[in-house]
Amino acid sequence: MSLEARTASLSQRHALVDRELEAEAHRPMPDQAVIAKLKREKLRLKDEISRLSTN
Known part of the structure; x- marks a missing residue:
């Protein structure tokens, strides 16, 4: 899974x-x-989204 896909998945879960x-x-x-x-x-x-965004 790419970094963008992982971030998008986490963002969707965050919204849910x-x-x-x-x-x-x-x-x-x-x-x-x-x-x-x-x-x-x-x-x-x-926190996980933020961590991934700074890498």
Whole structure:
């Protein structure tokens, strides 16, 4: 997989996690554990995208 393809894949996953996070946050009784997990995953993806972009 090329660097561009990997970055694009990570960006798509980041956008998906962002949508999942928004959906969970807007539920009547959001699960804080799920929100925390999604935030960690989103940050991990962002860090990986950033790391790949600087190489």
